[in-house]
Amino acid sequence: MGPEHVGRYVKIVRSPGVETIFKAFPKPPEGVTITRMGDGFGRLMAEYVLGYILSRELSILELSQQQQQKLWDKSCVTDRRMLSSLTLGILGVGSISTQIASLCKAAGMTVWGLSRSDKQPLPEFDRLATSSELGRFLAGCDYICNVLPSTGDTRDMLSGSVLQSCQLKRPVFINVGRGSIINEETLISALEKNWLGAAVLDVFSEEPLPPDSPLWSHPGVTVTPHMSGPSVAENIAVVFVENYKKYLNNEKLDHIVNWNRGY
Structure with missing residues (x-):
């Protein structure tokens, strides 16, 4: 089915990510509501x-390696x-970020959130900052x-x-958003210069991660x-059914993609 047929045969599209949607449609297709997965993940x-x-x-990891060596250390x-002594800084304060904040705060961590603009206080976050405060925000984080998203x-x-700005605390960087937030060269440089203590990466600018990427080793x-x-x-079915019921009742759908914001 080509893009020209979408508005005729399709009324709702739900996608876990939006990059492929934006590539297929340079502008919102008429008669179709595009939605994200929301907090299903x-x-x-x-x-x-x-x-x-x-x-x-x-x-x-170190203890597992010691076991393989039969080393008691x-x-x-x-x-x-x-x-309880650690601060987690989350880039983004959407539905997924809020669930991460809630769980980590329940475990005792102090949790900060960074958003594009000022937001009302949220109970899951101990502090909210804006992107204009990025340097100071990063400097106070242990993680x-x-x-x-990629925008x-x-x-x-x-x-x-x-x-x-991270060099004093040398936080660990965990990326579950999109790989495009930092290029590979900068990330490796930040590790080599001890600006970061380590990195846990689940997303990359190119996926699968090429075998020759230095990140592997x-x-x-x-x-x-x-x-x-x-x-x-x-999880996918539950979220879709909830939105489908709203569609049948002519109610506003959840997690509608904003074409201007890019997510």
């Missing part, structure tokens, strides 16, 4: 983020920190989690020398194959 992604935070704080956990405003948002990088929010059929 939120809890799964929140567990991914908290899981990797716990893994690092508990030195799970507690030195890797002498600097263990309590979650930085990107959940932002003209967010592409290369962390590229260049932006992460230099970098000691400070953990690579996962875009699986922080797996497509669980039950």
Whole structure:
């Protein structure tokens, strides 16, 4: 079915991501409502983020390697920190970010959120900042989690020398949003210059990640194959049915894509 037939035969399109939609349609197709998955992945992604935070704080990887070597050594956990002493900064304050914030705050962390513009206080966040405060925001974080979509405003948002403000705390960067927020060269440079302590990457500018990418073998990088929010059929069906009922009742649908904002 070509784009010219969409408005005739299709009334609702639900997509987990919007990049392919924007490539197919330079402008909103007439008679069709395009919707995102919304928070259908939120809890799964929140567990991914908290899981990797716990893994690092508990030195799970180091202890696993020691087991393979039959090595009894507690030195890797002498600097263990309590979650209540750590600050997580989340780039984005949408539905997924809110679920990440809720889970990590319940675990004891202080949680900050960064949005494009001023927002009313949200109970899941201890502090909200705007993009104009990016440098100061990053400087106060022990973990930085990107959940932002790929738009003209967010592409290369962390590229260049932006992460230099992190050099005092050397936070861990967790990316579950889109890879375009930082280019590969900048990320590796930030790790080599000790601006970042490590990186957990689930998304990349090019996917699958090419075999020759230096990210695969970098000691400070953990690579996962875009699986922080797996497509669980039950979750997708529940969200779609809720929106479909609203469509039948002529109610406004949830998670409508904003063509101007790019998500």
